[in-house]
Amino acid sequence: MVERVIxxxxxxxxxxxxxxxxxxxxxxxxxxxxIEASGIADAMPAGVMQGDRLGIFSKRVPSDHVVEQGDRIEIYRPLVLDPMEARRKRAR
Structure with a gap:
């Protein structure tokens, strides 16, 4: 059987x-x-790639999510500053 490619x-x-x-x-x-097949992890800083910070079209997904034709897999950076703390600083 021929394997379909997406x-x-x-x-x-x-x-x-x-x-x-x-x-x-x-x-x-x-x-x-x-992500592994794309080789993009080599272009990213060390420690950024974590399976719990992924999304498809801005919707978070687990690393074991099965992708479909045309999906855009997004790797999210860790937050530098907590959004609540940033708001508090601006309010002061």
Whole structure:
């Protein structure tokens, strides 16, 4: 049986630049497998890639989420400052 191939995008927006890679993966592939296949982790700073900070079209998903044709897998950066704390600082 022939394995179907789908195309997805993997995106990481760093503080100074963003990375976008299109990758062809096997149907039934998970988000984490697609990220590994894209090689984008090599372009990211160490320690940024964590499976709990992923999304597809701005909706958070677990790393074992099965991707579909045309999905845009987003790797989110860790927050530098808690949003509640930032609001408090601005209010002072």
């Amino acid at each position: 195309t997805v995008e993997v995106v990481y927006a760093g503080a100074d630049r963003h990375h976008l890679r299109r990758v062809d993966v096997a149907e039934g592939c998970t988000a984490l497998e697609a």
